[in-house]
Structure formats: C-alpha cells, structure tokens
Amino acid sequence: MEVLMAVVIGILFMSATYLMLSKSILRIIIGTGLLSHGAHLLILTMGGLKRGTVPLLGEQAKSYVDPLPQALILTAIVISFGVTSFFLVLAYRTYQELGTDNMDQLRGKEANE
Amino acid sequence: MSMLHWAVFFPFVAALFVPLMYKRFRWIHTGWFVLIIPILLFIYFFIFIPKTSNGEQVMASLAWIPSLDVNFDVYLDGLSLLFVLLITGIGALVILYSIFYLDKDKEKLHNFYVYLLIFMGAMLGLVLSDNLIVLYMFWEFTSFSSFLLIGYWHHRERSRYGAQKSMLITVLGGLSMLGGSVLLAFMGETFSVRELIGKSGELTAHPLFNATILLILLGAFTKSAQFPFHIWLPDAMEAPTPVSAYLHSATMVKAGIYLVARLSPVFAESGLWLWLIAGFGIATLFWGSFSAVKQTDLKGILAFSTISQLGMIMSLLGLGAAALHYETMNENIYMAATVAAVFHLINHATFKGSLFMAAGIIDHETGTRDIRKLGGLMNFMPITFTITLIGALSMAGVPPFNGFLSKEMFFAAMILVTEMDLFNLDTWGVLLPVIAWTGSIFTFIYSLIIAFKPFTGVFRPEMLEKKPHEAPIGMLIPPVILASLVIIFGLFPNLLASSILEPVVAAIQPGLAKNEFHVHISPWHGFQPELFMTIGVIIFGVLLYLTLNKWNKIYGILPDRLSLNSFYDSLLKGGEKVFISITKLFMTGYIRTYLVYIFLFFIVSLGFTLFWKDAFAFDSENTAPIGIYELILATIIAIGAIAILFAKSRLTSIIILGAVGYMVSIFFVLFRAPDLALTQLVIETISVALFLLCFYHLPKLPSRKEERMTFKLNNALISIGVGVIVALIALSSHSNKLFDSISGYYLENAYKEAGGKNIVNVILVDFRGLDTMFEITVLGIAALGIFAMIKLRLTRRKLTDENE
Numbered sequence: 001m002e003v004l005m006a007v008v009i010g011i012l013f014m015s016a017t018y019l020m021l022s023k024s025i026l027r028i029i030i031g032t033g034l035l036s037h038g039a040h041l042l043i044l045t046m047g048g049l050k051r052g053t054v055p056l057l058g059e060q061a062k063s064y065v066d067p068l069p070q071a072l073i074l075t076a077i078v079i080s081f082g083v084t085s086f087f088l089v090l091a092y093r094t095y096q097e098l099g100t101d102n103m104d105q106l107r108g109k110e111a112n113e
Numbered sequence: 114m115s116m117l118h119w120a121v122f123f124p125f126v127a128a129l130f131v132p133l134m135y136k137r138f139r140w141i142h143t144g145w146f147v148l149i150i151p152i153l154l155f156i157y158f159f160i161f162i163p164k165t166s167n168g169e170q171v172m173a174s175l176a177w178i179p180s181l182d183v184n185f186d187v188y189l190d191g192l193s194l195l196f197v198l199l200i201t202g203i204g205a206l207v208i209l210y211s212i213f214y215l216d217k218d219k220e221k222l223h224n225f226y227v228y229l230l231i232f233m234g235a236m237l238g239l240v241l242s243d244n245l246i247v248l249y250m251f252w253e254f255t256s257f258s259s260f261l262l263i264g265y266w267h268h269r270e271r272s273r274y275g276a277q278k279s280m281l282i283t284v285l286g287g288l289s290m291l292g293g294s295v296l297l298a299f300m301g302e303t304f305s306v307r308e309l310i311g312k313s314g315e316l317t318a319h320p321l322f323n324a325t326i327l328l329i330l331l332g333a334f335t336k337s338a339q340f341p342f343h344i345w346l347p348d349a350m351e352a353p354t355p356v357s358a359y360l361h362s363a364t365m366v367k368a369g370i371y372l373v374a375r376l377s378p379v380f381a382e383s384g385l386w387l388w389l390i391a392g393f394g395i396a397t398l399f400w401g402s403f404s405a406v407k408q409t410d411l412k413g414i415l416a417f418s419t420i421s422q423l424g425m426i427m428s429l430l431g432l433g434a435a436a437l438h439y440e441t442m443n444e445n446i447y448m449a450a451t452v453a454a455v456f457h458l459i460n461h462a463t464f465k466g467s468l469f470m471a472a473g474i475i476d477h478e479t480g481t482r483d484i485r486k487l488g489g490l491m492n493f494m495p496i497t498f499t500i501t502l503i504g505a506l507s508m509a510g511v512p513p514f515n516g517f518l519s520k521e522m523f524f525a526a527m528i529l530v531t532e533m534d535l536f537n538l539d540t541w542g543v544l545l546p547v548i549a550w551t552g553s554i555f556t557f558i559y560s561l562i563i564a565f566k567p568f569t570g571v572f573r574p575e576m577l578e579k580k581p582h583e584a585p586i587g588m589l590i591p592p593v594i595l596a597s598l599v600i601i602f603g604l605f606p607n608l609l610a611s612s613i614l615e616p617v618v619a620a621i622q623p624g625l626a627k628n629e630f631h632v633h634i635s636p637w638h639g640f641q642p643e644l645f646m647t648i649g650v651i652i653f654g655v656l657l658y659l660t661l662n663k664w665n666k667i668y669g670i671l672p673d674r675l676s677l678n679s680f681y682d683s684l685l686k687g688g689e690k691v692f693i694s695i696t697k698l699f700m701t702g703y704i705r706t707y708l709v710y711i712f713l714f715f716i717v718s719l720g721f722t723l724f725w726k727d728a729f730a731f732d733s734e735n736t737a738p739i740g741i742y743e744l745i746l747a748t749i750i751a752i753g754a755i756a757i758l759f760a761k762s763r764l765t766s767i768i769i770l771g772a773v774g775y776m777v778s779i780f781f782v783l784f785r786a787p788d789l790a791l792t793q794l795v796i797e798t799i800s801v802a803l804f805l806l807c808f809y810h811l812p813k814l815p816s817r818k819e820e821r822m823t824f825k826l827n828n829a830l831i832s833i834g835v836g837v838i839v840a841l842i843a844l845s846s847h848s849n850k851l852f853d854s855i856s857g858y859y860l861e862n863a864y865k866e867a868g869g870k871n872i873v874n875v876i877l878v879d880f881r882g883l884d885t886m887f888e889i890t891v892l893g894i895a896a897l898g899i900f901a902m903i904k905l906r907l908t909r910r911k912l913t914d915e916n917e
Contacts, residue, residue, distance in 0.1 A: 001737040006843040008747045012773075014836025015754040017712060021705055021828040026763055026808065030770050033800065034754060037777050042843060044784060047854070049737040054785045057863060057870035066856045067872040070786045074877060075888050077789070081796045082895035085803055089899045092807045107702040 005045040012038035025091045025101045029084065036080040040073045115173035117187040120154055121241060124234030128227045135223035143222040144212035147230065151205035154237075158197045165191045165616045177247070182304050188243035191616020195455070196240035196371055198613075199462050203363045204233050206591035210470055211355035213587040214477060225265060225353070232258035236364050240371055245294040245304045252290065252336070255365050256283040262360060263352040275348035278681070282335050282345045290332025290372070296325040297379070310378045310623060317382045326386050329376060330393075337369025339427060340397040343420040344677050350412040354473030357412060362419050362465035367458065370423065373430050374454075374621050381434035381622075390431030391530075395548050397424025402555035406661075407668040411472040411482040411567070414559050415465070418508065421556060422461045425523060428545070429454035432530055436622055447529060448622060453522035455617045459609065460507065460515040460602060467595035468504040468563065471497050474588055475567055480578025484562065489572030493581045496589055498568045503596045507603065509560035509654070510553065510647060515602040517647070520553065524643035550646055557654030558661070709831060716834040723841060730848035742783060750776045761821045763808050771801040788873050 012034050019031030047069030053059050055067040095101055127150050135143045161171065171189040178184070189197075208229070215222060235254030242248045256279075264276030294304070300319045301309045309316070316322060333339075338346040349361050360366070373390060380386040401421025408414045433451030474497050475490070476482045491498050503514060510520030527546040574580070583589075602609060657664070699706075723729060753773040760766040774797030781790035859872055859880060869875040877885050 001739050001743060002847050003731075003736060003844065004739055004743070004747055006840045006847070008750055009843055010836040010840030011751045012754050012836075013839040014832045015758055017832035017835040018758055018828055021708055021712075021825075021831065022822055023705070024763075026804075027766070027822070029804075030757065030766055033770050034757070034773065037773060038839070041777065041780065042839070044781075044786070044789075045843065046846060049784055051737070052785075054787060055860070055872040056787075057860075057872065064860055064872070065785045066854050067859055067876055068854065068856045070789055070873045071876040071881065071884075073786075073789055074792055074873065075884050077792055077796055078888050079891050081800065082892045084800060086895045086898050086902075088803050088807050089902055092810055093902055095810070103704050106704075 001049050002045055005041060005049070009038050009042050009045065012041070023103050025094065025103060025106075028103070029087055029091060032080075032087070033084060036076070036084075040076060043069050043073050043076070114175050115187070116157075117171065117173050117189060117241060118175050118185065120157060121187065121234060121238045123154065124150055124230040124237065128230035128234070131226045131230065132223040135226075139217075142212050142217045143226055144208055144215070147226045148205065148208045148212070150230065151201045151208060151233065155198065155201040155205055158194065158201060161189060161194055162612050165189070165194050166612050168616065168619060172243075182298075183246045184244055185247050186243040186305065187241045188307060189241060190620045191613070191618075192371070192374060192620035193240045195459070195613055195617050196367070197237055199367075199459070200233060200236045200240070200364050203359060203462060203466050203595075204229075206466065206594060207355045207359040210358070210473070210588055210591040211353070213585050214355055214473060215353065225262075228258050228261040228265070229356075229359075232262065232360065232365070236368070239368055243306050245298060245306060245309075248306075249287070249291050249294055252332075252368065253284070253287050255368060256280065256287055256336075259283070259349075259360050259365055262356045263349045265353055265356065266351070269351065271348075272351040275345070275351040279345040279349045281685075282342055286332040286335025286342065286369075289328045289335075293325050293328030293332060296321050296328065300325070306375060306379075313379045313382065316379060322383065323385055326380055326383060326389070329372070329380075330386075330389055333369035333372045334393060335369070336372070337366050337423050337427065338397075338420050339369070339393050339424060340400050340420075341677055343397060343401065344681055346420055347408075347413055347416040350410070350416050354412070354469060354476065357415075358466050358469035358473070361416065362469055363462040366419060366423055367426075367462075370426055370430065370454075370458065373427065374617075377430065377434055377621050378437075378623050381437045387431050387434045390434070391428045391545065392431075394424045394426070394428025394431055395545055395552075397421065398428060399424075399548050399552040399555075402552045402559065405559040406555055406562070407665065408559075409483055409485055411475065411484060411487075411563065412469070414484075414563055415468055415472060418556070418559060418563075419461075419465060421552065422457070422465070422508070425549075425552075426454050426458050426461070428549070429457065429523060429526055430621075432526055433621065435530075447526075448618065449522065449529065450526035451618050451621050452614060453519055453526050455614055455621075456515075456522060456606070456609070457519035459613070460519050460599070463595050463598045463602065464504040464507040464514075464516060467500055467592040467599065468508070470588070470592040470595070471501040471504065472563075474584040474592075477588070478579065478584055479581045481576070484566040486573065486576040487567035488570040489568070490581055491568040492572075494568070494583050496583060496593070500589075500592045500596045501568070502564050503599055504592075505560040505564035507599045508563075509557045510650065513603050514599050515606065516599075518603065518606050521643050521647060523549065524553075524646045525641065528642055546646075550650065553646075553650045554653045554657065557650050558658050561654065561658045562661075709827075712831050712835055716831070716838055719838050719842065720834075723838075723845065728845045728849070729841065730845050735850075736847075740783075743780075746776055746780055746783070750780075758822060764805075767801060767804045767808060770804070771797060774800070786873075788871070 016031045016033075016035035016038060019027045019034065022028065022031075047066045049065075052063030052065050053061040055064045055070065091101070094106070098106065100106065127147070131143060131147065134146045138146075164171065171187075173187050175185040175187075208226075211225070211229075215225065232255060235251045235258060238251035239248060239255060242251060260276050260280040263279055264272050266272045297309060297316075298304045300316050300321055301312045303309060303312075335342040346361060346366065350357055352361070377386075398421050401417045401419075401424055405414050405417035405421065408417060429450045433447065433454060436447040436451065472482060474494070475487065478494065479487065479490070481487065507514035507516035510516050524546070527549045530542045530545050699710075750773055753769050753776065757766045757769045757773075760769060774793065778790045778793035778797065781787075781793055859876055863869055863872045863875045867875045867879040869879065
C-alpha cells in the first residue's frame, strides 16, 4: 500500500509543479492546493498505514494507528487553508487592481524599464 | 595607559574640539589652535632621541580585547621614532602653511582640520603599535582620512574621482594586508610584531610563508604607490596642496615603506621577499621618473617623482634584506643599502615637502600650475625660486645637497648587489644598477623642469589669472625651514648618523645590533664608481633636458588606451557592465524563472544526495496490503491530478481540485483518521467555494480567454523530476525506518494523564497544545489580513493609470 501511495503522491507533486510553472495565477493556486494534498498524504503514509484501529480509546482494541501524524496533518490542513484563502483573496484583489491574471505581466517595475 | 598612548590619542581628542573652536572663534584662523598639537607632540617625541640612540626601547600595553590577543601595545624604537618625528615635524610645518593657504572665510576649515588631525593620530598609531590588528586598524584610518582629504573640495568632479580611486586601491591593499596579518598570527601564534620577529626562523619553514609575503606586500605596495598600483597617487593631487605635501609625499605613502622595514626581520630570510621588493621598487623608480617628464602639471610631476623616489627607497630596503644572509661583519657591506634607504627617506621628506609647498605657492599666487603657462617668475618670486632650486637639485642628486649623498649611497648599494652570490643576484642583478642609472637620468630631467620651467623663460602675464607676487611670510616659513634642513643634512650628514640612522638600522636588522657597527656618511669618499655614475647622470641629464623638445615625442608611442589608468577605468566600468548583465541574465523578474531555479535545485541536490549515499531502497515487506477501495481511490486521485493539467476551463479545474480533495478525505476515512476526514471535508468545501468566488469575480478582460495550458517540454520534465524525486524519497524513507514511533506513550497516557479518549484531540490540545495555539493565530492573522486587504484602499490608481 505504501508503495502505491508513494506513486500517487509523486503524481500529485508532479501535477502541482506543472501548474505552478504556468502563467495564470489561478492555476498556481490550484497547484499549491494539490501540493498540500500531496504533503498531507505523505505525512500520513510515512507514519505507517493500517496498523490497527481508529485512535479512540473507547474502541478497546489491541493496537491503534499512530495518532501523532494525524495531529500533525490536522494542524497542517488548517494552516494551509488559512494561507490558501489569503492567497486567493490576494489574487482576487490583484485582478481588481491590476486587471490581469497573467504572471508574465505581473513583473516588478524595474524590469519593465 | 602610558604617555605614549595619550600621545596617539591626543590628535583624535583634539579633533573633537576643532568644530567648537571654529564656531566659537570665527575671527581667528582655526589652524592656529591646531598648530599647537603637532608642536607639543614633536617636542615630546624629540626627548626620546637619547634613549633610542642608546639602543633602548619603550614598551607600553593597553588591554583592548585581551581574550583575542588584541591589545593596543605601543613600541617605540629607532624606526618608530624616525616616523613619529617626520609625522609631527612635517605636520606642524604643513599646518602652519595651511593657515596661509586656506582662506578662513571661504573654506570649511573645521572639516579640514578634523580630517587632518584624524590622519595624524592614525599615522602615529600606525607606526607606534606593536599589535598587527591595531596596526591594521590605524592603517585603514589613514586610508579613510586620506579619502576625506582628497575629496575635500567635494563639489569638484575630479576630486571625487581621485578620492574614490585612492580609496579603492588602498583599501584593496589594506584588506590583503589584513589577510597577511592573520596568516602571520596564525603561523606565529601571536599578533605582536616583536614576538614574531623572535620566531622568524620557524616561520620561514611554514608552508603558508610565501602566501603571507604576497599578501603583506600587496598591502605595502598599494599604500606606497608602487608600480602598478601607483595610479591613485597622481589623481590624489586634486587635494589641497598642504594635504599633498603632508600625506602624499612625507607620511602616508611611507606607511608601506614602514611596514616593509618593520617586517623585514620576519621575512628577510626569503628570496621571494628580497626579489619582489627590489624588483618592484626598481620598476617603480624607472616608470615613475620616466612618466614624470611628460607631465605638464607641477603637482603631477611631483606626484610621479614621489612614486619614483618611493620605488628607490623600496628597492634599497629589498637589497638591505640581503645583509641577514651574511654572518661576519667584514662581509656585511649590504647593510649599507638599509642605511641608504633610511637616509633617503628623511631626505625625501624634506625636499619633497618643500617642493610641494613651493608648487602650492606658485598655484596660489598665479592661479595655475600648468608649466606651459608659467614662465619668468624668477623676478617676482625670488624666495620661492630659491626654495624650488634647492629642493629640485637635491632631488636630482647634485652636491652639496642631501639628495646627492643618498643617491651616491644608492648607486653604491646597487653596484654591490652584482657581487652578491645569492638568489641569482650575481647574474640578473646586473640589470638593477643599469635600470637605476637610467631612471636617475630621468629624475635629473624632471628636477630641472621643476626648477627652471616656471621661473625662467618668457613671462606671459596674459596666461595667468592673477598678477604674480611673492607669497606671504607665513607661507614661506615652512618651505624655508625644510630647504635649510636639506642643506644642513647635506653639509653635516653625520648629525643624523648616530642619533637617528643607527637605531633605525638596528631596528630593521636586529640581528646586527649585537655587532658593533657605525654609520658614517662622508660627503667625499674618493673616486668611486658611484661618483662617475653621478657625473654621467648629470651630463646626460643636462643634454637630454636641453633637447627635450626633440625627443619627447616618444611619449606619444604608448597610446592612452593602453595606459594603466584606462585599464583601471575600463576595469571599473567594464566590471559594472558585466555584473549588471550577469544579474539581468538570471534575475528576469518572471516568477516562473525563479520557480524553475528552485525546483531544479531541489531535483539536483536531492537526487544527487540519494545517488551519492546509495539511498535507493525498495522494501515491500513491511507494507500494508492493498485493498480494492484503496486501489480505486488512488486511481481516481491520479486521474484527477493529471486531468487538471488538461482542463480547458478554470471551472473544470476547480471542480477537479475539489474532487481530489474529497478523495483525500475518503482516504483519511480508510486510513482510520476520522478527525482528519471531517476537517478535510469541511475545509475542502470552503476552499472550493472560495475558488469559485474568485473565479466568478474575474473581470471581463478582452485579453483573458479560456484556453488550455500549452504544453511545455521543460516544465513537463521539471515536474516529472520533482514527482519522481518525492516518490523516491518517500519509498526510501519508508524502507529505512530506523526507530520505532514514540506514539506508544500517547496511547498509554491519553486517558491516564489527560483524561481524554480521543487521542488525536488530546495531542492537539493537551500534549502539544502550543502548536494549536499558534495555528489559531495563523488563522486569525489570515482573517485579519483578508479583511485589511479588502477594506484598505490606499490605491495608487492614478499611478497605475499612468503606467498603462
């Protein structure tokens, strides 16, 4: 299973990279979204998969899955959501103010001179 | 803290009070207050002469950074004493001269005297300190104050150019000298020059020894304007004339000579040291005197002549190092070179100072320094003419002035070199006296030009800005004093012999101090070869001077384009251009380019490390079994991730991203993470909503069309690389598990210690609650940021309109 997950994560990273190298701001943000999915799955996979039951003590099971990666991912999800939403509004304001979504046109002033 | 320390600090402290005096006593020329300082210091140092001539030294220490072995240790012996007397003595004369040279109403005198006092203190510190780091500190202080003084008339473009040039070149050398000092301290395990001299034997064998020589000498050569670093000195002539007389003839340019003399006992065992100093010195001597003849500016001639004379002193110091290789006193005739170097150092300070002051007087009283415009001033300025004549003839090496004696000693030393059986000197050494002799002929020619061109010939008042007349008495006193010293030292050279010269030679060659030696300079020493060389110089010099107009076309042979100055300029300009174009090459301003760099670096560095450490591992033993649900989900995610790349409309790609997000949350369900699944589901929903909002509000722009991403091979290769590397790292780290998880502790203690059954939640708020607190902070900041971004409209709409 871990091998399969590694391949899936690799594909997610690949698509994310390709999107981030594109010209449109929206595609770059979609790329970051895919990238964070990839990263979260990576953390989960590295913690080991399916070695027990849900980490709830009420289950009275013999073994539980590792709870620590789950806590880490939960934190990461929330942070990446905060950053993504900020980034999206930033992109929205950029459209409004500068009237373009093309990264090639969004260059520093000095470079335009 | 001894009196010597106070003597070094005295000018710095006095500099603090100069602006006060300037503001408070506007009607008195500020220079009068300043004049007291060098006079007091000169008297103070003069008292040391009997001590040092007995071979005694004065040491004092002041802790500065004792833990790093950096202490302000002062050490006064014959060599330092000679320099402090020059610095304070000529300093006093120059300040007196400047009182009459600079107008108290038109010039910003407080700046001038503050800079000058900083320089004086720095020079005193440089020659008195025994610690290499402190020496370096004062060394840079002199560069820095010299920069300020050259750029004193900062509204002139040439002054700024000269100041910048001298700063760049001397700081280049200063930094290299710092490197040399550090290496030296590393080899000898001390920063103290005296202790290093004691260890010179073991230093010579060290593998870093030659590198140290090169670094130290680069510092000394740039400061003392040796070929090819001499180019800053002629441009430094934009400074006020008192500054040129003080810094650029008598003191600062001799800092490099001081350094060479001071460190001679450490390095002189080495043939490299001897050859470099003697070789560069003699080259500088020739090139300086050759170039001086073509100058038309009085100060330009004097600058090149300073370069040439410094080269002469330097070459003598180099040859003097040979004396260390001879044990017996009878054989040790090479010590004579050191005596000649020191004697000429004193002589040069006297006659060059007076010549600069005379040139300043001519400039001050006629308004020009161009020798093509000057002529026939003899009747207007008889005293200045006399001073110039004495100085110039001394420089040319004509009896009975002191320059004659040192030039004779110079020739004698050069002839002796050819007999030396060291370092191939007996073969290639023949070149040295020949070059020295040729250089001296040119010295003779430019000396005559200085002495006669402005004062004889036709007087052309229409070329001059002012009506010429003799200078005020105050301006004449300092050069008259210096000129009388020229004559006194010329007629009674042995006045200096036992009081000054012997202790200096003992300091430069401490091994010889044990032996009995006496310096005796006789004005007449019989018909020696050097006498005939001098006669030859005079005859050829006069002949060439009289036929100057016929042969000075040879200076046109070397075009300006090939000169060292234009090389320096093009280095500066070209360097700027090259670096700007290199920066423009990789700083394109496109975010895509920078991302490419980052991803490429990621691929290359991680891929290389994996390969290098042989970390590829594939271990499927410890893996979980693949179920049918997982397989389907994984396929959907993979298809979704790739499908986004081919989506034509943005709406499709947003929906696919949402699909991928939901699949991830189902993965969380399958992998037994209920809290994650919940959070992921909610957040994915909100994110998709936000994406749609963003998409909906896109302005209708004509340029923006819905189109598929164009395929780019480079991007594809980079992204495939990134994906492969991440997958490989995941596999490798999974297959190389080193330690067990620490989660056993959480499983055991979640209920016992924290009283909760949901372990993930207990970890989030109890075991690792700090993470959660700051995660909340992140969300809060993001919310505030979004609010501010939407509400705050400090737009520069006008500006953007103009840009369009």
